[in-house]
Amino acid sequence: MLLTPVQQTTANPLRREALHAGIVDPGMDSMRLLSETAMRFPEALSFSSGAPHDGTHDLAxxxxxxxxxxxxxxxxxxxxxxxxxxxxxxxxxxxxxxxxxxxxxxxxxxxxxxxxxxxxxxxxxxxxxxxxxxxxxxxxxxxxxxxxxxxxxxxxxxxxxxxxxxxxxxxxxxxxxxxxxxxxxxxxxxxxxxxxxxxxxxxxxxxxxxxxxxxxxxxxxxxxxxxxxxxxxxxxxxxxxxxxxxxxxxxxxxxxxxxxxxxxxxxxxxxxxxxxxxxxxxxxxxxxxxxxxxxxxxxxxxxxxxxxxxxxxxxxxxxxxxxxDLRSATRDLAAVYQERLAATLDALAEHFPPERYAEHGVRWNRPRGGFFLVVEVPFEADLVAMERSARDYAVSWAPMSMFHLEGGGERALRLGFSNLTPAAIREGIARLARFIEDESTSTPEATS
Missing domain, CATH: 3.40.640.10 (Type I PLP-dependent aspartate aminotransferase-like (Major domain))
Known part of the structure; x- marks a missing residue:
């Protein structure tokens, strides 16, 4: 009797460590995990990717x-x-x-x-x-x-x-x-x-x-x-x-x-x-x-x-x-990204007033353009925390630790705002603020 591919795989499994080190390395899996989290929690507003703006696409x-x-x-x-x-x-x-x-x-x-x-x-x-x-x-x-x-x-x-x-x-x-x-x-x-x-x-x-x-x-x-x-x-x-x-x-x-x-x-x-x-x-x-x-x-x-x-x-x-002249042709698109950056910065300042940093422990950088900014938080912002954020608060982001090459970024997250409308950004930051507040009070090291 011929074995099906599934039966063959089950009967003769390949040990994972036999594959190339780049395949085995858990650090190479982070972007897939982010994508899978987005699919598992489709209702979550996603700051986890840097996808371009969808509004300019036309099938015609x-x-x-x-x-x-x-x-x-x-x-x-x-x-x-x-x-x-x-x-x-x-x-x-x-x-x-x-x-x-x-x-x-x-x-x-x-x-x-x-x-x-x-x-x-x-x-x-x-x-x-x-x-x-x-x-x-x-x-x-x-x-x-x-x-x-x-x-x-x-x-x-x-x-x-x-x-x-x-x-x-x-x-x-x-x-x-x-x-x-x-x-x-x-x-x-x-x-x-x-x-x-x-x-x-x-x-x-x-x-x-x-x-x-x-x-x-x-x-x-x-x-x-x-x-x-x-x-x-x-x-x-x-x-x-x-x-x-x-x-x-x-x-x-x-x-x-x-x-x-x-x-x-x-x-x-x-x-x-x-x-x-x-x-x-x-x-x-x-x-x-x-x-x-x-x-x-x-x-x-x-x-x-x-x-x-x-x-x-x-x-x-x-x-x-x-x-x-692609630069001139994308001026309207550049304005969209600038608007979304401004919306993100304004929403963060509304929920985490900089003058009250001692209370909330949250701060961020202020890029002049691009698709991303970094938010520092008073707890470990890893993939487990990101999944909890997506599941329980309907907002996702990317842990900064996955971008550091030699350690670092454990208490920081990356926000990608390029493919969210200003209204979605404001709602997403409100959800993120609730997650950060709850996470900060429930994590012992965050309050020590």
């Missing part, structure tokens, strides 16, 4: 964007057979909308690179995996990273067996002096700091912004110490004109910065499309010269072969339609 636009890109290719004189093949067949490994992305980068970020320096990827996550795989050649190569950090970079490094050294950020983000100290510490262990990861604009999870002078010092440090900077910039597009700072990549004159971008927050989340900018020249043994992005195509070919043609066409159509 789905085919329009693709049609717009096809029309653009025809206007350029691309043969019909070539257009058909691009959309229906396997495409170039590094993608086919690099020219559109290059024009966007020049307009939006003052980043001037050739299309050949751009790789189209499956979102930020693949861009990070490709960059890490290409830049880290030895077990002694170490990734320096801002801490707290987006869990995706730690996860990518873990899956590739790349050691990570966290560098705790200050109130204004990652500090060059702290990076220099980390470089010295890594070298003292006989290892090589190969790259530095950071989100300089409205960092996830803390919302910090690295000042201009610090950006220049980080570039100088990279040149002196010989490491690459991995600049992740999903939120910088939404900075107001007064708050806007030049990206590290726009200040980079040596090719020391690999720029990791995504269209998930700005254009089309479901397209799952991003890009990697690697313009540094790579010289082969035969003297051939290619951009870093072209050289890294070998890694992308092994990960995903190529990015979705339809996703590329949709993003290409969006960029063409916007005149390659």
């Amino acid at each position: 636009k789905l085919s329009y964007h693709v049609d717009r890109y096809i029309a653009h290719l025809r206007e350029k004189g691309v043969p019909e057979q070539r257009i058909t093949r691009l959309h229906f067949q396997y495409g170039p490994v590094n993608g086919f909308i690099q020219e559109e992305v290059a024009r966007m980068l020049a307009k939006d970020e003052d980043i001037d690179v050739a299309p050949e320096a751009i790789m189209i990827t499956h979102g930020f996550q693949e861009a990070a995996l490709v960059a890490l795989r290409g830049l880290f050649r030895s077990p002694d190569d170490v990734l320096l990273s801002v801490s707290p950090a987006y869990v995706g970079i730690r996860g990518a490094a873990r899956m590739l067996d790349i050691p990570v050294k966290g560098i705790t950020e200050g109130p204004a983000g990652l500090e060059p002096e702290a990076v220099a100290a980390a470089v010295r510490a890594v070298r003292a262990e006989g290892k090589r700091p190969a790259a530095l990861y950071l989100v300089p604009d409205f960092s996830n999870p803390s919302g910090t912004v690295v000042p201009l002078e610090a950006r220049r010092r980080l570039l100088a440090l990279a040149a002196e110490e010989g490491f690459t900077i991995l600049e992740d910039n999903p939120y910088g597009l939404f900075a107001s004109d007064e708050e806007r700072l030049p990206t590290l990549k726009s200040l980079d004159t040596r090719g020391d910065v690999v720029y990791l971008g995504s269209f998930a927050k700005s254009a089309f989340p479901g397209a799952r499309l991003g890009y990697l900018v690697g313009d540094r020249e790579v010289v082969g043994e035969d003297g051939a010269r290619r951009t870093l992005a072209q050289e890294l195509s070998k890694a992308k070919a092994m990960f995903t072969v190529g990015s979705s043609s339809l996703s590329q066409a949709a993003i290409g159509g969006i960029l063409v339609d916007a005149g390659h």
